[in-house]
Amino acid sequence: MSAPAPDFGAATMTSSPLVLEHVTKRFGGLVAVESVTVAVESGKITGLIGPNGAGKTTIFSVVSGHLAPTTGRVVALGHDITGWSPHAVCRLGLCVTHQLVRPFPDLSVLENVMVGAAFGGGARIAARDARREAMAVLDFAGLAARAEQPASALTLAQRKRLEIARALATRPSVLLLDEVLAGLTPSEVVQAVTLVRQISARGITIVMIEHVMHAVMNLSHRVLVLNYGRLIADGTPAEVTGNREVIEAYLGAGGDETPHD
Amino acid sequence: MKAAGLRPAAAAAPALGVALALVPLIAPHNITVLNLGFFTFLYVAQGLAWNILGGFAGYISFGYAAFFGLGAYTTALLWLHGWTPVLTFPLAGLCAAAFSLVVGVPTLRLIGPYFSIATIGVGEAMRILMLNLDKVTGGASGLNLPTVVPSKGWFYLAALAIAAVAYVTAVWVRGSRFGLGLAALRMDQDAAETLGVRTALFKNVAHVISAFLVGVCGGLFAMYFQYLHPDNVFSFTESISLVLIALIGGIGTIWGPILGAAVFFAVQDYLQTSYPAFHLLVYGVLLIVILLFEPRGLAGLAARLAGRRRVPAPVAVTPAAPGTVAPPPAQGGAL
Numbered sequence: 111m112s113a114p115a116p117d118f119g120a121a122t123m124t125s126s127p128l129v130l131e132h133v134t135k136r137f138g139g140l141v142a143v144e145s146v147t148v149a150v151e152s153g154k155i156t157g158l159i160g161p162n163g164a165g166k167t168t169i170f171s172v173v174s175g176h177l178a179p180t181t182g183r184v185v186a187l188g189h190d191i192t193g194w195s196p197h198a199v200c201r202l203g204l205c206v207t208h209q210l211v212r213p214f215p216d217l218s219v220l221e222n223v224m225v226g227a228a229f230g231g232g233a234r235i236a237a238r239d240a241r242r243e244a245m246a247v248l249d250f251a252g253l254a255a256r257a258e259q260p261a262s263a264l265t266l267a268q269r270k271r272l273e274i275a276r277a278l279a280t281r282p283s284v285l286l287l288d289e290v291l292a293g294l295t296p297s298e299v300v301q302a303v304t305l306v307r308q309i310s311a312r313g314i315t316i317v318m319i320e321h322v323m324h325a326v327m328n329l330s331h332r333v334l335v336l337n338y339g340r341l342i343a344d345g346t347p348a349e350v351t352g353n354r355e356v357i358e359a360y361l362g363a364g365g366d367e368t369p370h371d
Numbered sequence: 372m373k374a375a376g377l378r379p380a381a382a383a384a385p386a387l388g389v390a391l392a393l394v395p396l397i398a399p400h401n402i403t404v405l406n407l408g409f410f411t412f413l414y415v416a417q418g419l420a421w422n423i424l425g426g427f428a429g430y431i432s433f434g435y436a437a438f439f440g441l442g443a444y445t446t447a448l449l450w451l452h453g454w455t456p457v458l459t460f461p462l463a464g465l466c467a468a469a470f471s472l473v474v475g476v477p478t479l480r481l482i483g484p485y486f487s488i489a490t491i492g493v494g495e496a497m498r499i500l501m502l503n504l505d506k507v508t509g510g511a512s513g514l515n516l517p518t519v520v521p522s523k524g525w526f527y528l529a530a531l532a533i534a535a536v537a538y539v540t541a542v543w544v545r546g547s548r549f550g551l552g553l554a555a556l557r558m559d560q561d562a563a564e565t566l567g568v569r570t571a572l573f574k575n576v577a578h579v580i581s582a583f584l585v586g587v588c589g590g591l592f593a594m595y596f597q598y599l600h601p602d603n604v605f606s607f608t609e610s611i612s613l614v615l616i617a618l619i620g621g622i623g624t625i626w627g628p629i630l631g632a633a634v635f636f637a638v639q640d641y642l643q644t645s646y647p648a649f650h651l652l653v654y655g656v657l658l659i660v661i662l663l664f665e666p667r668g669l670a671g672l673a674a675r676l677a678g679r680r681r682v683p684a685p686v687a688v689t690p691a692a693p694g695t696v697a698p699p700p701a702q703g704g705a706l
Contacts, residue, residue, distance in 0.1 A: 174565060176561065176564075176565075195564065196561070196564035196565050197564050197565075197566075197567050197568055197569050197570070200564075200565060200566060200567035201567050205565065205566070206565055208561075208562065208565070212559050212561070212562040213562075214554065214555050214558040214559060214562065214563075215558060216554070216558060217554060217555070217558070221551065221554075224551060225551055225552070225555045225563065225566050225568065226566045226567070228548045228551055228552070229548075229552060229563075229566055229567035229568045229569075230566060230567045231567070236548070237546070237547065237548050237551065240548070240551075276566060277565075277566070279566075280566055280567055
């Protein structure tokens with residue numbers, strides 16, 4: 111179990127909605143991501159964890175099209191999306207939320223979600239239909255009561271919900287969530303975890319970067335562990351938490367504390 | 372979408388347009404009023420056009436004189452070649468629109484002040500280029516145009532018509548899916564991209580639409596003025612005027628450029644004859660006061676006086692009763 115299962119990617123590559131093949135991203139002399147190969151399972155929740163600076167968000171940026179990989183390929187939903195621009199990746203059905211929430215501050219909550227509904231994947235829809243769809247998504251995300259408020263008036267937990275709602279409105283097949291639980295109070299975390307479960311129940315494949323360990327271990331079917339840009343473990347939450355290399359790299363040597371932070 | 376979504380301001384615009392259109396019938400020989408109207412409408416149209424890129428998409432350009440000048444020279448040269456001037460207006464617009472693509476594709480990649488500075492360079496480069504292309508533009512001695520022209524009343528109505536087209540265009544853009552994309556990219560380009568907005572395309576389309584309208588204005592101006600000089604139609608002052616009009620009136624709003632242009636020319640007309648150049652000082656003071664106290668300009672001030680609570684945004688939100696989902700006016704009209 112010390113190394114990721116080498117045959118896993120090849121076996122499921124055809125059915126996987128998101129495949130990274132030897133993705134490497136260098137910034138000058140710094141190797142942020144080093145030859146990561148992984149195939150995400152369809153309809154499941156995959157957790158992506160690792161210490162700060164391990165390259166998690168960089169991987170998301172490479173997938174979303176905000177960064178081009180130095181070498182390697184990204185294949186999503188049957189297309190080689192390496193080098194695609196972010197709007198094209200989104201329209202294909204793969205949407206990323208931002209680690210630091212970025213609502214459009216002067217637009218209302220509803221209009222924020224309408225942007226996703228009007229421009230996301232699937233057929234192009236009229237503004238009126240976008241409004242109706244956005245309202246349905248807000249209902250689902252528990253923000254319907256805030257629809258007419260400016261996004262700048264929301265609390266952090268609500269902004270994170272808005273970030274998720276906006277991404278959901280783009281009708282994604284694959285949703286990449288970047289630390290949607292960070293900064294939330296324990297009760298807000300519980301609510302957000304429920305929301306992630308509900309999204310998954312809709313059949314949307316989810317990959318989530320998360321530092322709130324109990325949540326990610328609870329939610330994920332599979333956990334990938336990244337350290338210094340390399341994938342050091344890949345397995346069920348139980349397998350990963352028992353992995354010595356993970357404990358040493360991620361939780362610190364001699365890790366006897368509860369994995370929470 | 373429904374009549375309930377229409378604001379009084381939206382109904383006021385057609386009424387105001389019709390009322391203004393009656394002026395030449397009532398006072399066909401009042402040259403002062405007709406001239407003032409012509410210039411005001413010409414700048415209302417340009418302010419509205421500039422605002423589509425500058426206000427809705429947030430790309431502040433100081434180079435629109437290039438579009439105005441290109442439109443003016445397109446009409447002038449075709450007129451000299453025997454065309455009917457009115458028929459050259461669409462070509463004046465197209466010429467300006469084509470040039471806006473040439474400028475916009477590279478410069479609209481720049482963010483914020485970098486874009487603005489680049490447009491200053493483009494505007495000035497065009498002026499100097501035209502000044503030196505004396506075979507085509509007449510260079511420093513200018514270009515004299517035929518003097519057979521319609522009445523002042525005709526020009527007044529033509530400028531009003533272009534202003535009306537610009538108004539309808541601006542209202543349509545703001546309420547459309549396209550306008551929603553512009554608002555999104557103005558506030559956060561990366562987030563807009565992430566949600567599927569083709570930001571590069573949208574910025575360029577906004578630029579092209581506004582350049583087209585300003586080019587048509589240039590064509591009408593050439594026909595009216597019957598004399599063109601590069602230092603005149605390609606001047607930095609012309610570019611700055613559009614920015615001032617939008618800022619004074621309320622950037623990103625529909626009524627801002629309309630109010631801004633009216634105040635701009637009222638001040639200029641009143642002061643220029645008795646105190647030349649004093650109006651520039653007035654604009655400066657006005658600009659500082661507005662930016663300090665009411666960044667939404669006169670339109671924001673008017674809304675505040677009308678007792679409306681407004682979100683400081685081009686896409687305004689109506690105060691809705693809790694629980695009800697009232698369509699914001701932005702999406703209420705078009706589509």
